[in-house]
């Protein structure tokens with residue numbers, strides 16, 4: 382039986398291309414999945430909660446909902462995010478705010494809010510984890526995506542330091558940095574238009590690589606792992 386069997390896992394961004402597949406694959410591995418998203422029309426299921434990660438209390442409200450429904454929380458996956466394209470000279474302030482609020486500040490607050498529950502999971506014999514999806518741009522910041530790259534590098538740096546702190550509490554923190562993946566993310570950017578990327582990774586393959594890393598107790602998922 383998988384390590385994930387019976388684990389309660391909160392998936393933020395479960396209405397998105399990667400989050401939706403990750404949630405399904407986690408369930409197939411035996412996890413109890415709590416889905417979170419921003420838009421009611423794209424998020425479905427009985428155990429699904431709406432929160433905007435740009436709001437300061439967004440992440441904490443999701444942790445509270447998961448705990449109220451299940452009494453414990455053993456994993457958090459942050460698959461929420463937004464992208465923007467275009468030169469720095471044309472970078473709009475609202476776009477800049479939304480990139481950092483959604484890709485960095487919101488996830489950081491969510492992870493902070495989940496820490497007590499994840500610590501309790503470890504104390505109770507669980508193998509709790511946090512997993513973020515920063516992306517290859519955190520390793521190789523990309524021209525035409527400077528602010529997106531910076532917001533993801535901020536998240537990756539937070540995870541790197543957090544992994545060392547959380548280890549003492551028995552919590553694993555893993556940052557996954559896949560390259561371009563064939564979801565609809567780049568089709569609805571906050572600004573600009575996507576360059577013509579070469580064919581990307583299959584979302585199912587990215588998700589299954591992540592689930593395997595969770596089961597196999599891997600500590601990091603650099604771009605080279607995908």
Ligand SMILES: NC(=O)c1ccc[n+]([C@@H]2O[C@H](COP(=O)([O-])OP(=O)(O)OC[C@H]3O[C@@H](n4cnc5c(N)ncnc54)[C@H](OP(=O)(O)O)[C@@H]3O)[C@@H](O)[C@H]2O)c1
Nearest residue numbers: 394396397398399419420433434461462516561562564566
């Ligand atoms: N696709 C790629 O090439 C790629 C590569 C590396 C890393 N990543 C990262 O992987 C993650 C998932 O990407 P994806 O390709 O699955 O994108 P996607 O299909 O566009 O999904 C994005 C998800 O983020 C949610 N979201 C956006 N803004 C939010 C907010 N303010 N509060 C709460 N949720 C919010 C969306 O919710 P709604 O549906 O309600 O809007 C949706 O569930 C992102 O962080 C992305 O940067 C993607």
